[in-house]
Amino acid sequence: MSEAVIPAPAAKPATEQSPARRALRRLFRRKGAVVGLVVVLVFVGMALLADVISPYDPIAADWGALRGEPSAEHLFGSDELGRDVLSRVIHGASASLFAGVISVLLALLIGIPVGLLSGYAGGLVDGVIMRFTDAMLAVPFLILAIAMAAFLGPSLTNAMIAIGIAAAPIFVRLTRAQVQAVKVEDYIEAAHAVGNSPLRIALRHILPNIWPALMVQSTLTIASAIIAEASLSFLGLGQQPPEPSWGSMLNTAKDYMSEAPWMAVWPGLSIFLVVLCFNLLGDGLRDAFDPRHRD
């Protein structure tokens, strides 16, 4: 019997891998997530380069091309004032994405500190914060956003503030639940045992460990916030005319559905695509961060 050659065990990867980098690698292995990411990035690029790539000025009226069908000159057609729909969709992307991202950042800014305090302190503080959060969560997200936007007055900035505040309770809840799960871990007790202050434990030990869940929720909430912004603009509470926004474009388009359907199709399709892709990305992130996955 010949001696079998036993292959040497596979060498350890040369670089040390942080948990974040491993999660990223798992993310890139998911088709849906990659498609979502690419489309989102395309829209972000569109929003950033709007002035450069859009063929026309989005608010310049052209009385010679009222409700013009899609053509070589106006690829997506033109609207009731003869403005180029493609240019308006491109510029509308910045309003939508901006509203989505800024309002979620605002929600995080409120939600994380309050949630950390609630979850970490517990007791009476937690009780008071949670009853308040429950009360806010009892009102549907969109209704709350609309009420607040109406109260603050119609403008894109106010719409973002309203959406951000309306979305904050979700993040308070999530942060609190995650903190409660993480704070009983041995490594948090170990952090106490070596002499960390409570504030340092919250920021340096708990926060990095709940980041993944917050990131997933943020991505999914950006999608909801974009829909909320479109709804507010549709109702006239968001982006003010003549500045373009997908929601307000839909509002005007609804009066011309049979004569000029392209006025509604393109902004509607954009909302659909962006929201779908943010959701795909969020799902991908959730899977990538799932601790049960091994690679």
Added chain:
Amino acid sequence: MTNLLEVRDLTKHFTARTNWFGRPVSFVNAVDDVSFDLKAGETLSLVGESGCGKSTTGRLLLRLIDPTAGSIRFEGRDITQLTGTALRDLRREMQLVFQDPYASLNPRMTVGDILAEPLMLHGMVPAGQRKARVEELLGLVGLRASHARRYPHEFSGGQRQRVGIARALAVEPRLIVCDEAVSALDVSVQAQVLNLLKDLQARLGIAMVFIAHDLAVVRHISQRIAVMYLGNIVEIAPTAELFTRPQHPYTRALLSAIPVPQPKAARQRMILTGDVPSPINPPSGCRFHTRCPFATDLCKQTAPAMETTSQGHSVACHHWRELPVAAPLPVEGDSAGAARLARLQARFTETASQS
């Protein structure tokens, strides 16, 4: 010799249930009237079955949880009431090694960061020299300097436990509490880690409270042993004394449960019946009376006080004088565990010298 640690009547009741108004109505008596001393550089083991309050005692000593009653003096200073900064300063003197090496290291920090943190918190080493000190600590527990850049998930259980020990050593403490520090490890790795602890203790003169349920492990490492049952210390004695002349019926039962490597060895087994009673409603009198073969009416009514039987040997039993002399373990001085450990030690030094 003065005592490093003096624990008197330490008690911890956890709230089991509260009424509608949030007032506690029933308690878990996790630790009740526990008293003992610990000298500098000494190892005391706390043994007992799950739920007997050993881990709670360990955490009380470190002030990670607050006692309901009783006092803890560290180097003569009462530390029972310390809070805030004073309590955090105390962390420099006493440290904890955890049972589960997979849960006790922050998965999002590199090993280097984990070890540098205590140095930074206590201002022990200037920022520029921390890296060198971290590497020194890694060397102390038998890891390589390059391991500092890795994350905990890249290590095996034994290596992680070494990291946990290095973290405890980083602040140069006077006392380390090892909470089942080896029970989550493979037997071969257990021996390595135990020897490491023993060696470090001898070199650095650290006192240790070693919490365990494996008597073979305890015998190997400790100078004295305290046996706990349902929140009480029932017997405390020097290691050799406890193994040769156990007094308390519960200690005898524990010792008779140690397996011996002689199939036909004639031995007197003492098998307990029933389960450990609930610590929410502990039995009256002696807490062991529900399972004790020698229990009398006295035991049901009055809790026994700690009595000294000989030098350094105390027992909490009404009848210790009348009980039959316990049969010595068949393989005195060479019990199953000791032999097993000796073999593993030999093997460990072999592999250690190779690497």
